[in-house]
Amino acid sequence: xxxxxxxxxxxxxxxxxxxxxxxxxxxxxxxxxxxxxxxxxxxxxxxxxxxxxxxxxxxxxxxxxxxxxxxxxxxxxxxxxxxxxxxxxxxxxxxxxxxxxxxxxxxxxxxxxxxxxxxxxxxxxxxxxxxxxxxxxxxxxxxxxxxxxxxxxxxxxxxxxxxxxxxxxxxxxxxxxxxxxxxxxxxxxxxxxxxxxxxxxxxxxxxxxxxxxxxxxxxxxxxxxxxxxxxxxxxxxxxxxxxxxxxxxxxxxxxxxxxxxxxxxxxxxxxxxxxxxxxxxxxxxxxxxxxxxxxxxxxxxxxxxxxxxxxxxxxxxxxxxxxxxxxxxxxxxxxxx
Ligand SMILES: NC(=O)C1=CN([C@@H]2O[C@H](COP(=O)(O)OP(=O)(O)OC[C@H]3O[C@@H](n4cnc5c(N)ncnc54)[C@H](OP(=O)(O)O)[C@@H]3O)[C@@H](O)[C@H]2O)C=CC1
Ligand SMILES: CC(C)(CO)C(=O)C(=O)O
Numbered sequence: 001x002x003x004x005x006x007x008x009x010x011x012x013x014x015x016x017x018x019x020x021x022x023x024x025x026x027x028x029x030x031x032x033x034x035x036x037x038x039x040x041x042x043x044x045x046x047x048x049x050x051x052x053x054x055x056x057x058x059x060x061x062x063x064x065x066x067x068x069x070x071x072x073x074x075x076x077x078x079x080x081x082x083x084x085x086x087x088x089x090x091x092x093x094x095x096x097x098x099x100x101x102x103x104x105x106x107x108x109x110x111x112x113x114x115x116x117x118x119x120x121x122x123x124x125x126x127x128x129x130x131x132x133x134x135x136x137x138x139x140x141x142x143x144x145x146x147x148x149x150x151x152x153x154x155x156x157x158x159x160x161x162x163x164x165x166x167x168x169x170x171x172x173x174x175x176x177x178x179x180x181x182x183x184x185x186x187x188x189x190x191x192x193x194x195x196x197x198x199x200x201x202x203x204x205x206x207x208x209x210x211x212x213x214x215x216x217x218x219x220x221x222x223x224x225x226x227x228x229x230x231x232x233x234x235x236x237x238x239x240x241x242x243x244x245x246x247x248x249x250x251x252x253x254x255x256x257x258x259x260x261x262x263x264x265x266x267x268x269x270x271x272x273x274x275x276x277x278x279x280x281x282x283x284x285x286x287x288x289x290x291x292x293x294x295x296x297x298x299x300x301x302x303x304x305x306x307x308x309x310x311x312x313x314x315x316x317x318x319x320x321x322x323x324x325x326x327x328x329x330x331x332x333x334x335x336x337x
Contacts, residue, residue: 012072022164037131047135100284144173176229
């Protein structure tokens, strides 16, 4: 199959290399140093899925219409990247591989002739240097669309992609985006402090704030009438139970996520943007929780505080100490026993 990957960074690079290894004819779009490196040395993947050097067609925008495309940019770059390639994307199936709640709707709006799907990946991939990606945790990617059952098109697509990388078709994709949003509460604290995800879970002070972030997100989802979709053992029932627990007990949730993630240090995709001096997706993650809370007429103070802290790091280039983060959000967390 001719498959295009729009945005060959950490996850896009992972999918491009693994789909190329599976025999597909892969084109990637990239820019700057990434584009140069992929053209010069191929797309290099290392870590959990083995070592692959994929020779792929790399360009700034597509020159031909592929059979299938995966949009793998960060959320804030997705609209521009889709628009720049719309002439060759509109009409073909498009999978938006993206965290947050907004990705699939944006693609549907910009590509009215396409069938659009969403993919929620639990893979942890580190864009180590231009053109080089290291997979630090292997895990499933969940594919779906809408709120209903798995349809035939989703099942067929999952089968094609699943030959290259583990892909699970899921029902209630919309609800699963919310479940992934809860998982992505792992991202902001590393971006605010420079700690890895594992260090964030290990430290009792950051783990407590992380639990408060996750619990607040589930409570906002409930206030918005969301039925959480099942991914990675997290179901609607389990999340509702978690949201009712006191913070001390709720900490079992991030702890179990840390165990699944394993020991290879994971920066998370938001801290990776910071280390590259780029804008982050925080407005689409913690910021989205704040926006959804406002729509439900409730508050999300811990998510609001973390959104502000990450924006401060984006601007100053300096991480906050754990003590400073505790001072900024600790009082909020303590109020929410
Ligand atoms: N990394 C991970 O482990 C995981 C990430 N995710 C999610 O997957 C999505 C992608 O994240 P991730 O792979 O980490 O992001 P990256 O920033 O590593 O990769 C995105 C790539 O897209 C490129 N890009 C952006 N706009 C364009 C454009 N217009 N044309 C061509 N290339 C473009 C970027 O280039 P440049 O470098 O120049 O900005 C970058 O290389 C996010 O929503 C993230 O939250 C989900 C699970 C795990
Ligand atoms: C699952 C996790 C936390 C993997 O790193 C992720 O989605 C991200 O980094 O954005």
